[in-house]
Each structure stands twice: as structure tokens, then as C-alpha cells.
Amino acid sequence: MSAAAEERNARAPWALTAPALMLFVGVLLIPLAMTVMLSFHDWGQYKGIEPVFILKNWREIATDPYYAEMFWRTFRVAILTTVLTAVLGAPEAYILNRMSGRWKSIFLLVILGPLLISVVARTLGWALLFGGNNGLVNKLLMSAGLIRSPIPFMFTETGMVVALAHVMMPFMVLSVWAALQRLDPQIENAALSLGAGPITIIRRIIMPQIMPGVLSGAIIVFSLSASAFATPAIIGGRRLKVAATLAYDEFLNTLNWPLGAAVATLLLVALVLIVVGSNALIERRYAEVFR
Amino acid sequence: MAYLELDRVAKQFGAQTVVDDFSLAVGKGEFISFLGPSGCGKTTTLQMIAGFLDPTRGAIRLEDKDLTAIHPAKRGLGIVFQSYALFPHMTAAENVAFGLEMRKVTRSERTERVRAALAMVGLAGFEDRHPRRMSGGQQQRVALARALVIKPSVLLLDEPLSNLDAKLREEMQIELRQIQRTIGTTTILVTHDQNEAMSLSDRIVVMSQGKIEQIGTPQETYEKPASAFVSQFLGKTNDFAATIDRTATPARLAAGSWSAPAPAGLSGPVTVSIRPERIGFGDAGLNAKIVTRIFQGNHWLFQCDSECGPAIVIRQNDGERQPAEGEAVRLTWRPQDMSVRGVA
Ligand SMILES: Nc1ncnc2c1ncn2[C@@H]1O[C@H](COP(=O)(O)OP(=O)(O)OP(=O)(O)O)[C@@H](O)[C@H]1O
Ligand SMILES: [Mg+2]
Numbered sequence: 022m023s024a025a026a027e028e029r030n031a032r033a034p035w036a037l038t039a040p041a042l043m044l045f046v047g048v049l050l051i052p053l054a055m056t057v058m059l060s061f062h063d064w065g066q067y068k069g070i071e072p073v074f075i076l077k078n079w080r081e082i083a084t085d086p087y088y089a090e091m092f093w094r095t096f097r098v099a100i101l102t103t104v105l106t107a108v109l110g111a112p113e114a115y116i117l118n119r120m121s122g123r124w125k126s127i128f129l130l131v132i133l134g135p136l137l138i139s140v141v142a143r144t145l146g147w148a149l150l151f152g153g154n155n156g157l158v159n160k161l162l163m164s165a166g167l168i169r170s171p172i173p174f175m176f177t178e179t180g181m182v183v184a185l186a187h188v189m190m191p192f193m194v195l196s197v198w199a200a201l202q203r204l205d206p207q208i209e210n211a212a213l214s215l216g217a218g219p220i221t222i223i224r225r226i227i228m229p230q231i232m233p234g235v236l237s238g239a240i241i242v243f244s245l246s247a248s249a250f251a252t253p254a255i256i257g258g259r260r261l262k263v264a265a266t267l268a269y270d271e272f273l274n275t276l277n278w279p280l281g282a283a284v285a286t287l288l289l290v291a292l293v294l295i296v297v298g299s300n301a302l303i304e305r306r307y308a309e310v311f312r
Numbered sequence: 313m314a315y316l317e318l319d320r321v322a323k324q325f326g327a328q329t330v331v332d333d334f335s336l337a338v339g340k341g342e343f344i345s346f347l348g349p350s351g352c353g354k355t356t357t358l359q360m361i362a363g364f365l366d367p368t369r370g371a372i373r374l375e376d377k378d379l380t381a382i383h384p385a386k387r388g389l390g391i392v393f394q395s396y397a398l399f400p401h402m403t404a405a406e407n408v409a410f411g412l413e414m415r416k417v418t419r420s421e422r423t424e425r426v427r428a429a430l431a432m433v434g435l436a437g438f439e440d441r442h443p444r445r446m447s448g449g450q451q452q453r454v455a456l457a458r459a460l461v462i463k464p465s466v467l468l469l470d471e472p473l474s475n476l477d478a479k480l481r482e483e484m485q486i487e488l489r490q491i492q493r494t495i496g497t498t499t500i501l502v503t504h505d506q507n508e509a510m511s512l513s514d515r516i517v518v519m520s521q522g523k524i525e526q527i528g529t530p531q532e533t534y535e536k537p538a539s540a541f542v543s544q545f546l547g548k549t550n551d552f553a554a555t556i557d558r559t560a561t562p563a564r565l566a567a568g569s570w571s572a573p574a575p576a577g578l579s580g581p582v583t584v585s586i587r588p589e590r591i592g593f594g595d596a597g598l599n600a601k602i603v604t605r606i607f608q609g610n611h612w613l614f615q616c617d618s619e620c621g622p623a624i625v626i627r628q629n630d631g632e633r634q635p636a637e638g639e640a641v642r643l644t645w646r647p648q649d650m651s652v653r654g655v656a
Pocket of ligand 1: 325330348350351352354357
């Protein structure tokens, strides 16, 4: 092969990926880099954004306990949501997988159906059921005399976790479902024939094999919950802010873009570190099951 | 006396009858094969013995106790699945130890028995391997060790060798037979490979469409097939249309120009079947022409065009001259080498 042809061949992959690459760089990498740069700029009520390089915003985030509390809340809510979806979603997927034929498809549709409905509509549904004195469930329970005051839901972390878990559930169920599909259909019979009871089978045979599915589902749910906007915005409002709603407010209400950019950047970096780190841990721990 | 007994067992899925009227008595230490084409209900029968499926009708007894009343986990049978169904997250040793753990065997005894079981199947030194890092043959051995280590009353094998290549399969057949002989476990093997059934079993149960066609030793089922299905399924065979003439004295059986004294019983049109290796070339007999002649090392395979349709003949390569392609020959066989059936 001539040197020229060789060179052409070497360039071909680049040329072929160029359009996608350009789109990726144009709409993701450049804005991202600009956001990071923005977080080092100055801002004042009257002077607006000043393109200088200072650490003011980062110092503010690092020293003001308000931000620490807000980030802790963000990750606390995300972790609790992840745990809740795992605890409910894994058994759900297992039961679903054991159903036969028609019921299986009906229930799969029930579980995945919510994905077709806007997150806003679903969260507002929760608000309609539990929102203060006018919430349907609260009204019913109060008129039945079961509770004296409405169950606190709006503007609570519990409310946020419950609503987020509902929104995220399909991702967990699908992820565990995928892991269940890879199980040998006779594996439970094999354990049964060796004398294992139903609980032992689930604990010793099924759980270890679907754990990678639960964990990858957990990574998806965790990162989506930590960066979720609509649900925390509706349930938590202005009173109970998380990273995403705070960044939004800084950008659009206070107009302090540099501070908002710093919050967004910190959230991104923290999430990337957590996800990459836990993914590496999981792959090492479950190398045998993944192969 | 029967050790394991299946008494008119039947299984229906909805309206479809998959196994019907299945009766079998297995002696202690016997090696039985279920042989039949795909979908004939072999796995279903095995799973009913194992307890993963409940029979629709009939009874299964082990040492005169009703087996169907015992939970599958308490039956104490050893099972090797077609897919092996090893636990992928456990090492070979952990896989084998699982059944012993369930039986609350002490740790030291467990280690010893696991080591012995793995050594028996030729896997000493593979204790810490995970199944996914083992070859098909090695996985198969782990599955066998896992089933045998619990000292099962009956060993059930569902096509355990079908995922292996031909050479390995042959090796494993010999090994399986040796292990079974040594420890004397009553064994039921499911297979659709007639050679496997022949070379391993004491008796073969030939099945077709959920029914038993014949139960017998490999030799019986091969040489005295009870039905056309059995003779076709177990190796190659020649089926010729023939007639029995009872008006002649003595009564004669004739297939084309070949004839012999008629056996007692049947009359009119019948089918005779003769194994290809029992047919010889002679001076009298069925007129035929050699179509193709194939050399296969220790024997010759002839495909002939005879008066009664196509015929296959196998001759030992004994150094004698063999007829050439296109040559006209007469096919002949001894009356005791054929089986005669009425035309259904
Ligand atoms: N759970 C089930 N529901 C309905 N029909 C079934 C079920 N399991 C098996 N069958 C049917 O029963 C018949 C026998 O199946 P079985 O698995 O026993 O065959 P097999 O002899 O083991 O075949 P193979 O050699 O292919 O494994 C098949 O026609 C199959 O479609
Ligand atoms: Mg089968």
C-alpha cells in the first residue's frame, strides 16, 4: 500500500466521525467549558458579569454553610431515592419476571407506562394527593378521623424522595430485569434439587447474580436524582432547594450566573467522581458475574 | 423389585398431552436412557421425577414411597441440566459444596467430600475456578460432581453431553459409565443420540410423541424393534414391503424375488425390516443394482436400487472383492435377521 493511501486510511475514521464529533463539541463541550470559565468570573448587582479570573464564587460555596447543607440535602435525597427504588424495584422486577405470558406484558406496561407521562404531571399528581389540607388523601384521612393534621409531604425531603422514587422506578426495574434475563432458566431448579429453600435460593443464588443489575440501576437512579430538577422544584419549591434548583434560581432569578455556574460545575464534578468511582468498584467486585 | 417406579404417568399442558401412560420400573443401580426425537416429552418426564413439574395423572414411587408427595428440595435426587445451570458467582468448589451446605454437613467433611468429588471427575486443582472460566467439558464435570457429591438416590441427566464436541462427548460417555459403575447410582439419562443411549445404558426407553414405543436392552431394541418408529430411530434399517402367502404349503414369505418359510401368525401384506449389515450379496435373492459405493475404512456402504425400493447394505472390509457401482447383484439375508410386522 502506498504511503498516501495509508494516510488516507488513517484519516478515514476521523472524517467519518467528524459530523457527530463536531455536534458533540459544539453543543456539549464548548458550553461546558464556558460554564466552568463562567464560575471564575465576578458578578455584582449593578455591574453584572465581569470577565475576570477570581475565586470569589468558589470561596463562597466552600465557606457558606448554606451551600454545604444544600449539597448534603441533594445527595441525601438522591441516596435515599436510590435505596428506595432498589428495595422496591428489585423484588418488583423479580416478581414480574416470574409472571407468565399475558400478565407479564400487562404489568410491564404498567411499570413502564409512567415513562410516557411527563415528570411534571406525575409529580403534580403526588401534590394533588398529599398537598396540605386540600390533598385528596389528607382530606379523606382527616374526615375519617385517622389523622388530625395533614401528612406533611410538600416542602419535605420525604416528599421529595417518594416522588423521585416513583419517577425513577422504571429505570431500576428495567436494569434488574435485564440482569434477570441473563439468568439460566434452570438455575432455581438446580438449587432446589440440591435442597435449598425459597429464601436461600433468593439470598444465595438470585441476589448475587442480579446485584450488578441493581448496582447499575442504582448508578442511573442516583445520578438522575441528584441532578433532577422538576420534581424537587415542585415538591421542595423555594424553601427546600437542591443543587439543580439552586443553580436554576441563580441563573434566572438572582441573575448571578457565575455563582450558578459554580454550583452546577461542582454538582457535575461530584457526580462524575461518584459514578466513575462506584462503577470501577462494581466492575472489580463482580468481575465473575459480568464476564 | 423396582427401586424407582413410574405408574401410568401422564402430563398435560392445557389441552396438549405431552406425556401419556408412561410406566417404567427401574432397578437399583440400573442405567436407563430415555431416547427419542426432540419434543417427545423426555425432559418433561425427567422433570416430573425431579419434582419441578407435577404429573397430571399417575404415580411415581421411590422404594415404594410416593415421590410426588415429597417437596423437590427434599427428594435428594442429583440432577445435571442440559445447560449445566452452574452458579456463575461461585467457584467450582463452592458449586459442589452447595448441596452439602444445605444438608448441614460440617465444614471439614464438606471440604473433604468436595475435593474427592472434583478429583473423581478429573478436576483436581480446579477448585477455585469460576464456571465462566472453564471449558464446556469442565463445566459439565463440575455439574456432575455437584449432583453426585450429595450421594443422590437417583441421578437424572438431561442431555448432559449434547453441548460437547464429538470427541469430548465420547470421552465423557466412557467416563460417565465408569463413574456410574464405580458408585452404582441408579441413573436416568435423557438423550436424542442413539449411539449415546446404546453405549451407556442397561436398558433404553424409546419414546415418541409422549408415549413409550419400547423398553429393552440396547441389543433388543436394535435387533428386535417393536415398531417401525424404533427400527428407524435406532440406526439405519431397510424396510421392504412383503407378502405372506398362506395358501401355499408350507406358507411362504416373499419380498420381491427373495423368499423364505413364513413365520407363524401374520398373513397378507407385511413389512420386513433388516439391518444393512445383515444383508449379503448372493446368487439368489432380491434383484438390485448398486447405485453408489462408499468406502468408510473398516466397512463399505452400498446404496442399491432394488425391486422393493432403495436399500442400504453395509459390508465389512474383509479384503474380499466388492461389487462395483452399476453392477447387478442379488440381496439375501437369513430369516432370523429380519423382523416382520403387519402393515398398519
Ligand atoms: N411449560 C410448557 N407448557 C406447554 N408446553 C410445554 C411446556 N414444556 C414443554 N412443553 C411441550 O411439551 C413437549 C415435550 O417437551 P419436552 O421438553 O419434554 O421435550 P424433549 O423430549 O425434552 O425435547 P428435546 O429433545 O428438544 O429437549 C413439547 O412439544 C413442548 O412444546
Ligand atoms: Mg429436553
